[in-house]
Amino acid sequence: MMEGELGSFLRSRRESMSPAEVGLASSARRRTPGLRRAELATLAGVSVDYLIRLEQGRDIHPSTQVLGALAAALRFDDDDRDHLQALAVISNGTELCPQTTAAARAVRPTVQAMLDQLEPAPAFVLNHLADLLAWTEGYDRLARPLGILDGDEPNLAWFTFVDDRARVAYPDWADIADEQVASLMELRQCDTNTDTLAARLAQAAGSEFTDRWERRPVGRKRTGIRAISHPAVGVLRLAFETLGLPDADRQRLVVYLPADAATTAGLDRLAGRQPGGLRSVRAG
Numbered sequence: 001m002m003e004g005e006l007g008s009f010l011r012s013r014r015e016s017m018s019p020a021e022v023g024l025a026s027s028a029r030r031r032t033p034g035l036r037r038a039e040l041a042t043l044a045g046v047s048v049d050y051l052i053r054l055e056q057g058r059d060i061h062p063s064t065q066v067l068g069a070l071a072a073a074l075r076f077d078d079d080d081r082d083h084l085q086a087l088a089v090i091s092n093g094t095e096l097c098p099q100t101t102a103a104a105r106a107v108r109p110t111v112q113a114m115l116d117q118l119e120p121a122p123a124f125v126l127n128h129l130a131d132l133l134a135w136t137e138g139y140d141r142l143a144r145p146l147g148i149l150d151g152d153e154p155n156l157a158w159f160t161f162v163d164d165r166a167r168v169a170y171p172d173w174a175d176i177a178d179e180q181v182a183s184l185m186e187l188r189q190c191d192t193n194t195d196t197l198a199a200r201l202a203q204a205a206g207s208e209f210t211d212r213w214e215r216r217p218v219g220r221k222r223t224g225i226r227a228i229s230h231p232a233v234g235v236l237r238l239a240f241e242t243l244g245l246p247d248a249d250r251q252r253l254v255v256y257l258p259a260d261a262a263t264t265a266g267l268d269r270l271a272g273r274q275p276g277g278l279r280s281v282r283a284g
Contacts, residue, residue: 004056004057004060005087006054006057006060006062006084006087006088007054007055007056007057007060008055008057008216009083009084009087009216010054010055010070010074010084011055012214012215012216013074013076013080013216014034014035014037014040014055014074015033015034015035016033016034016215017034017035017040017074017075018034018035019035019039021075022035022039022043022073022075024039037051037052037055040070040073040074043073044066044069044070044072044073045069046066046069046070050066054066062088064088067084067085067088071084079186079218080218082218083185083186083218086189104127104133104247104249104251105127105131105133105153106133107125107133107134107251108247111125111134111245111251111253112134114253115134115135115136115253116136118136118138118255119136119137119138120136120137120138120267120271121136121138121255121256121257122135122136122138122139122141122142122143122238122255122256122267123135123136123138123139123253123254123255123256124136124139124143124253124254125245125251125252125253125254126156126251126252126254127249127250127251127252128183128184128187128188128191128194128249128250128251129155129157129184129193129194129197130155130156130157130158130180130183130184131153131154131155132148132149132154132155132156133251135149138256138267138271139256141270141271142228142230142236142256142267142270145230145231145232146165146169146228146230146231147159147163147165147166147169148169150163155197156180157180157181157183157184157197157201158200158201158204160173160176160177160180161177161180161201161204161205161208161209162201162204162205168229169228169229169230170226170227170228170229171227171228171229171235172226172227176226177208177209177212178212178217179220179221181209181212181213181215181217182217182218182220182221183220184197184198184213185213185216185217185218186218186220187220187250198213201213220242221242222241222242223239223240223241223242224239224240225237225238225239225240225259226238226240226256230266230270232269232270233266233267233269233270234266236258236262236263236266236267237258237259237260237262237263238256238257238258238259238263239256239257239258239259240254240255240256240257241254241255241257242254243255
């Protein structure tokens with residue numbers, strides 16, 4: 001649940017901030033990870049007692065001045081500040097949160113038509129829970145042999161953390177796992193379905209998931225290069241772009257393009273076509 005999330009988020013950032021990062025001397029005798037509450041309180045100009053109440057969720061209406069001071073003291077980047085602002089709004093009451101319903105597992109016809117136009121590129125649509133909703137034949141050829149599309153309701157986060165094949169499919173598995181948790185956390189907002197999924201992942205994957213979830217990561221990667229190891233064609237380097245769709249379910253369209261000539265050739269082989277169907281691109 002989102003109750004107390006504002007305090008948990010601030011505590012996670014305090015515990016991950018080293019004293020050296022804010023110009024304080026470090027001591028080998030420190031038993032507290034990151035900054036002590038007294039240190040952060042001094043840097044932000046608030047009382048220790050108030051910071052305790054805030055982190056424990058007993059004060060859910062901090063002023064913008066206090067939040068700004070804490071954000072500055074903790075060296076928040078833009079993603080952290082945006083997430084803090086969203087949590088501050090939610091913490092003032094859930095009345096403005098939309099009523100939670102089951103996450104949609106369908107895309108609009110126009111979105112499906114757009115996917116069709118993207119062939120033969122691997123592309124897919126997923127919702128804020130990482131449920132895969134629709135995809136191109138190009139993505140099917142890429143993902144199905146890896147096990148990503150197994151089952152009636154494939155989910156990227158579940159595959160990443162629970163399916164042993166994910167560690168073979170993703171050479172950079174730890175980075176992918178970080179990205180999956182950051183997406184779930186950042187798109188979570190008021191939705192209790194995300195908490196339900198997180199609880200299931202925690203039970204199935206243990207500390208690999210819970211350690212990341214407790215760090216409250218934000219800052220989703222919307223573009224970049226992803227390595228995928230395919231059993232038929234080896235490691236593919238895929239440049240990806242993530243586009244948010246105007247949908248209440250916070251759906252996203254992800255498109256993969258080959259990032260080098262070897263990947264172009266590999267995708268051509270998967271499609272059984274002559275080389276040159278897709279041209280490699282540079283990410284960034």
